[in-house]
Amino acid sequence: KDRRQGQDPVERVTQYASGARQERRVRKLLESAGAYLVTRSAGSKGLADLIALFDYATIAVQVKNHKPSQRDHDAVQKASKHTDARWALVYMNGSEKQTWCYRGGKAHKVPVPGL
Numbered sequence: 253k254d255r256r257q258g259q260d261p262v263e264r265v266t267q268y269a270s271g272a273r274q275e276r277r278v279r280k281l282l283e284s285a286g287a288y289l290v291t292r293s294a295g296s297k298g299l300a301d302l303i304a305l306f307d308y309a310t311i312a313v314q315v316k317n318h319k320p321s322q323r324d325h326d327a328v329q330k331a332s333k334h335t336d337a338r339w340a341l342v343y344m345n346g347s348e349k350q351t352w353c354y355r356g357g358k359a360h361k362v363p364v365p366g367l
Contacts, residue, residue: 285366310337333357340364
């Protein structure tokens, strides 16, 4: 079932615009921290909103403009089992920012550059 069913179309556009704005903010932070390529998956319903390439690492990023649920954490942690990339779940709302990192299906203590 589509969780947006019955939702006002204007509200959906506003949520999309807010999410896209946060993704652009995170993209700039990653680029400022030395990522030589950051690709955004616009309108993505997949796990990674951004893929950042650094000389030493590939980082897949899921950006949320609401506090991530346990389901969000579980999905990113599970995805991290299947790649060599680091994964980050980033919550941004105004000046508030939190980042959780995963690698190999486990919490990863090495922070993501710029986040």
